[in-house]
Amino acid sequence: MLKRKIRIAVVGGGLGGLAAARLLQKAGIEARVFEQAPSFQRLGAGIHISPNVMRVMQGMGIEKQLEAAGAHPDRWRSRDGLTGEVMFEMALGAHAVERFGASYLTVRRGDFHALMLESVKPETVHFGKRLVDLDDTGSSVHLSFDDGSAVEAEIVIGADGINSKIREKLLGPGRPTYTGDIAHRAMFATKDLKGFTIDEVSKWWSGDRHIVVYYVDRNKDEIYYVTGVPQTTWDPAQGWLPSSRDEMREAFAGWHPGIQALIDATREVTKWPLMDRDPLPLWSRGRLVLLGDACHPMKPHMAQGAGMAIEDAAMLVRCLQETGFDDYATAFNLYESNRSERASRVQRVSKNNTWLRYGEDPSWCFGYDVFKVPLVAPKASIEV
Numbered sequence: 001m002l003k004r005k006i007r008i009a010v011v012g013g014g015l016g017g018l019a020a021a022r023l024l025q026k027a028g029i030e031a032r033v034f035e036q037a038p039s040f041q042r043l044g045a046g047i048h049i050s051p052n053v054m055r056v057m058q059g060m061g062i063e064k065q066l067e068a069a070g071a072h073p074d075r076w077r078s079r080d081g082l083t084g085e086v087m088f089e090m091a092l093g094a095h096a097v098e099r100f101g102a103s104y105l106t107v108r109r110g111d112f113h114a115l116m117l118e119s120v121k122p123e124t125v126h127f128g129k130r131l132v133d134l135d136d137t138g139s140s141v142h143l144s145f146d147d148g149s150a151v152e153a154e155i156v157i158g159a160d161g162i163n164s165k166i167r168e169k170l171l172g173p174g175r176p177t178y179t180g181d182i183a184h185r186a187m188f189a190t191k192d193l194k195g196f197t198i199d200e201v202s203k204w205w206s207g208d209r210h211i212v213v214y215y216v217d218r219n220k221d222e223i224y225y226v227t228g229v230p231q232t233t234w235d236p237a238q239g240w241l242p243s244s245r246d247e248m249r250e251a252f253a254g255w256h257p258g259i260q261a262l263i264d265a266t267r268e269v270t271k272w273p274l275m276d277r278d279p280l281p282l283w284s285r286g287r288l289v290l291l292g293d294a295c296h297p298m299k300p301h302m303a304q305g306a307g308m309a310i311e312d313a314a315m316l317v318r319c320l321q322e323t324g325f326d327d328y329a330t331a332f333n334l335y336e337s338n339r340s341e342r343a344s345r346v347q348r349v350s351k352n353n354t355w356l357r358y359g360e361d362p363s364w365c366f367g368y369d370v371f372k373v374p375l376v377a378p379k380a381s382i383e384v
């Protein structure tokens with residue numbers, strides 16, 4: 001294992017951690033990623049990449065590859081779950097590029113993650129490294145992994161998700177909250193869908209539940225759906241579980257025939273607990289700093305969780321460049337001051353599950369440019 005001190009250790013090789021590593025390396029700052037999984041794993045899921053996130057992809061240099069991989073929905077539709085009536089519709093496609101300066105894509109999450117992984121230098125990601133302890137001595141951070149190995153780093157970025165070990169180090173133990181909703185996820189071949197044509201991306205709603213449906217590839221060969229359905233309890237020790245067509249039929253009984261056709265076409269479906277946390281009182285201390293789900297996990301109802309992790313990564317690197325690496329304390333302060341309000345707003349709207357239901361101007365979210373937005377002063381200087 002690495003004997004010398006490394007500049008930045010990123011803990012967690014999810015979308016946020018990889019974005020941070022790529023952007024740091026592009027800025028000429030050494031970064032290594034330590035990921036607990038033994039290898040890269042593909043999840044049967046899709047993901048929205050909205051223009052605010054595509055702008056970071058432009059900065060990372062993988063925009064073209066993503067454009068080639070993903071579906072380019074022409075419009076977003078919000079529909080009544082029972083009648084199918086269109087409640088709101090928004091042009092995307094060329095209109096999104098013209099209005100927001102970047103595309104709106106829907107893509108296989110695995111394809112997105114693989115492109116992110118390819119974007120970092122070879123040997124950047126160390127798999128099979130579950131962080132079990134870390135010690136910030138003041139002059140460096142000592143990281144210990146479950147395989148008995150250890151490394152020394154100048155700075156540690158906690159991109160280790162909702163159960164972050166680094167968040168625990170900063171704020172003490174504390175489980176995320178089960179929100180009372182679960183999400184079903186399924187992906188299947190478009191040819192299996194009989195007698196119904198889907199919108200390119202749509203969200204179908206009733207009072208207490210919804211289903212989001214879209215293509216995940218440029219050729220529209222595969223369809224993905226993800227739901228939000230109330231369920232009173234969930235064992236906190238339990239991750240995702242298998243679900244079934246019957247469970248889906250029960251959850252969406254009486255819904256539009258198009259949704260029944262989607263359920264009929266489903267081969268495998270899983271269910272996931274939706275967890276979140278209240279905004280944290282701090283995002284960094286000493287040489288440790290958090291990003292993404294480690295500091296602001298949220299319900300996925302705005303499809304912006306990974307987007308916020310990726311924007312965080314870009315802002316953190318921007319702030320380190322702004323202050324100079326050695327003044328990381330000011331950089332961390334500047335970073336939090338420029339991210340916490342937006343992340344909390346997205347958390348709040350996601351929790352309320354109102355986004356694009358009846359119509360609104362999405363510019364505050366999609367029009368955000370993390371590389372150009374004017375920086376607000378760090379909290380410390382506001383308090384002086």
Ligand SMILES: Cc1cc2nc3c(=O)[nH]c(=O)nc-3n(C[C@H](O)[C@H](O)[C@H](O)COP(=O)(O)OP(=O)(O)OC[C@H]3O[C@@H](n4cnc5c(N)ncnc54)[C@H](O)[C@@H]3O)c2cc1C
Pocket residue numbers: 011012013014015016017034035036037046047048049129130131132159160161162163164165183185226272274291292293294298300303304305306307308309
């Ligand atoms: C059903 C559902 C649908 C969603 N849809 C969307 C969407 O369409 N668009 C969107 O933007 N977001 C979406 N999200 C949210 C998104 O998945 C998360 O917000 C995003 O993955 C957070 O990224 P991250 O890098 O912060 O954390 P993660 O993706 O959780 O990555 C954390 C990484 O850290 C690793 N790790 C954890 N602990 C350790 C440790 N101790 N040592 C080493 N490694 C560790 C993990 O193995 C993991 O690889 C969805 C979420 C759900 C549940």
